[in-house]
Amino acid sequence: MTSTTGSPPPPAPQPPGLAAPHAGPSGRDGAPDPYGYDVERADPNAPARLGGSRAGRGRRRPWVRWALFGLSFLMLAAAAVGLYFFVILPLGFGTSLVAFTAALVPVGMILAAVWWLDRYTPQPRISLVYAFAWGAIGSVLLTLFFGTFFDAWISPEEETQLIGSFLGAVVQAPVVEEAMKSAGLIGLLIWGRRYISGPLDGVVYAALIAGGFAFTENILYFARSFHEAQAAGEVAVFWQTFFLRGILSPFAHVSFTALCGLGLGIAAERRSLMLSFGLGVGGLSLGMVLHALWNGSTFFLPVDPEAPLAGFLRYYASVQVPIFLLLVGIVLFLRLREKRILRRQLSEYGRAGWFSPDEVEMLISMRSRRRAESWAARHGAVSRMGMRHLIRSAVALGMERHSVLFGRTTARTRARERELLEEITADRRLIGALTAPVVRG
Template sequence: MSMHPSNPASGRPEDPWGRGTAPLPAQANPSWMGHVQPGNYRPAPGHEGAPVGTVVPPQDQGTMVKAARSRSGLLGLTVGVSVLALLSLFLVVPFLLSSTGAAGFVVGFLASLIPLSVVLLAVHIIDKWEPEPKRLLYFAFTWGAAVSIAVTLLIQPFFVLAFQFSDEADLRTYMATVQAPVVEEFAKSLGLLMLLLLARKHFDGPVDGVVFAFTIAGGFAFTENILYFGRAIAESADPAGDFAQVFFLRGVMSPFAHAIFTGTTGLVMGFAARRWHTGASVAAFLVGLLPAMFLHNRWNSMGQGFLADYILVQVPIFLLALGGIILLRVAEKRLTRQRLLEYSAAGWFTPAEVELLATVGGRRTALNWAGSYGRKRQMREFLKAATHLANTRQRILSGRDVQLHQAEERQQLQRILALRAAVAS
C-alpha cells in the first residue's frame, strides 16, 4: 500500500489555497447528505510534495483566537453541565430514594446498567466512523441522566395544577399520555439545543444529531429505569416477579424507546445544522419535538392491546429507525469518500489510499496490513484523522465559519503528514 502522496491530478482548480470559490464539480454531492451550494465550494489546498508550511497559508491571529475559543467552549460545556448535574442530584436522588427505598435503588441502579449498555453500544457503532468529542458525549449523557430528570420534576407539577381531575385513573392517563411526552421530550431535547447553539462546530449533520440524541435519551432512560425497577421491588407483594416483568418490558422489549423518541428530534436538528443559524436551530428544535412527542404518546397509550400494538406498530417503528440509521451511515461514508477524493486530486492521498480510507473493507485491509508490521495503532490514528479531515472539509463547504474550519484543516493536514510518516516508517 502506497503511503506517499501522488502528484496533483490535472485539472485541479486554480486556487490551491481555498481563498476563493471554484466551479462546483458534478460529483461534489455524492448523496443527499451534505449538499454543497455552488457559491460555497472551495478547492482543497494543493500539496506539491513540499513541507506543509509552504503550501498551506499560515493562520492569522484572529482565526487562532477563534480556535482557542472553540476549545475553551468544550471545557465550558463540560464544567457547566457538571455543575448543573450536581445541583440536579440534590433533587433527583432524594426523589428516587423516597420512591424506591435504599434496596430498590441499589437493585434498580445495577439493573439499569444493562439496557444502558445496549444503548451506548448502539451509539458507539453509529459514532464509530467519526467519533464525537468525549466531552460532548459526557455532556449529552450527564444532561440526560441528571439535568433533564430535574427539569422534568420541576415542570411536572405545573401540568398537574393546570388540570383538576376527580378520578385518579384519569389523572394517571393524563400524566402518561400528555404530561410525560411533552415535558420529558422537551427536557431531553433542550440539551440538544444547547449542543447545537454552543458546540455547533461539532454538531453539523443528522448523524451527529442521532448520536447526541441517543446519548441523552440513554441517560434519561437509565435514571427512569432506576425508578421503575426500584418501585417494582419496594411497592410489590411479589418483588421478584414484578421486577422481572418490569425489567422484561423496559430492559428487553424497549431499551431503545426513549432513544427513538428523542432521535427524531436529533435527526431534524441535524439537518438544520447543515444551514446553521440561531433561528433555524430553535425552529428545528420546536419542529423536532413534534414527532418525538407523538411517538412517546403512542407508546404510553398502549393499554390492554399492548402486545398487538407492540408487534404491529412499535416493532415496525424500530425497524424503520434501524433502516434510517443504516442509510445515514451509508450516506456519511459516501460523503467521506468524495471529500477525500478532493484531497486526492490536490495531492494529499493516492486514489488507492482513498478506497482504503473511505470503505469498511478498505479500513480492515489497512489495519491488517499495518498490524503485520506492528503499526496498527498508528494506522488507526491515520484512519481517524482522514475521516476527521473529510468532515472538516464538509464544514468548510457548508459556508459556515469557513475561516475557523480552514484553520482546523491546516492543522489536520500537518497531522496527516506526521501520521503518514509514522505508518510508513
C-alpha cells in the same frame, strides 16, 4: 475549506496494499483523470474555489471550551448527588441495587447501538460522556422540577384519578421529558458545531441522552415494581415490568428524542439558524406525539383478564414495531450516506495530492482502518496512536468540507481546515519516522 493550504505531505511508509500519495492535482482540464478515482467531481473547481487559508479572528480558544465542559460536569455532579439523596436513597440500598442491575440490560443495548453508529465518524469522548450524563442526571432532575408545575397548569379544577393519570402520561410526560432531553442537544450546538455537524451526529447524541434518561427512569420503575412484588409476595409483577421496559421497549425513548436530533443535525449540516429552529421544533413535536402515542396506548387498549398482555402485544407488533423499523431504516441510510460523503470529499483532497486512491479506500472502510492500525501497532504504541489520529483527522476533514459546501466559507472554517491538514501532515511524519528502517537493507 480549501486543499491549497501549504503543500501535500511527503510520502510516508504505507501499510501493505496502500500506495504513497501523488504530489499535485490532476484532471482539472476536462481530460480523463489519471489518478484512478472512481468518484466524479461534485464541483469542477473544488476545492480551490473556497479561498485562502488565513486564520480567522475571534476564534474561540480551546481553554474556553474545556472550561465550559468542566463547569457543566461540576453542575451535573452536584445534580447527581441531589438525585441520589432525594430520589435513589429513599428506595433502600437493596432495592436500588436490584433496580440498577436490571436497568443495565436495556442501557447496554442502547450503548452497543450507539457505539456501532458512532465508530465510523467518531465523536469526542468527552462530549459523548456529557450527553449520557445530561440524560441520566440533568434532564431527569429538570423533568421532576418542571413536571410538577406543568402538571398543575394542565390539571382541571375537579380532577379525578383517571383524568390525572391520563394527563400525566399522555400530556405532561411527553412534553416535559422530550423538552428537557432536547435541551442537551441545544447545549452541544451552542458549544460548537464540531459536535453536531450532521444528521447522524444528532441521532447519536440524542440516543445517548435518551439512553441516560431511560436508565435513570428504569431504575425508578424497577424499584417501584420490586417493592410491589415484595408486598404481594410474588415476583411476577417485577418480571412483567422488566419484560415491558427492558426487553420490548429499550429504544422507546431513543426513538422519540432521535427525531429532534435528526432535525437539528440536518440543519447543522446546512449551517442554517432558521432551519435549526424549524426542524428542531418539528422533530421535537413529532417525538412528543410518538411519546404520547406510546403512553396513551394503555388507556385505550382493551384488557382481557385472562391474557392481560395480549392486547398490548398486538398493538406493539402492529404499530410500534413498524415505527421502530422505519427509524432503523433511516439510521442505516444515514450511515451509508456518510460513507458516500467521505469517499467524495476525500477524493477531492486526493486529487490535490493529499491522499492516494488506495488511502481513500482505507479511510472509508472500517476493516481497512483496523488493518492499518494493526500494521502501525507492529512498530509500537505511538505509531498506532499516530495512525488512529491520522484516520480521525482525515474523517473530520472530509465531513467538515461537506458541511462547508452547503454554506458560506469563513475564516474560521479555513482555519479549521488548515489545522486538520497540519495534523495529518504531522501524523504522516510521525508514522514515517517510527516505521522507516534505521539501517538500509
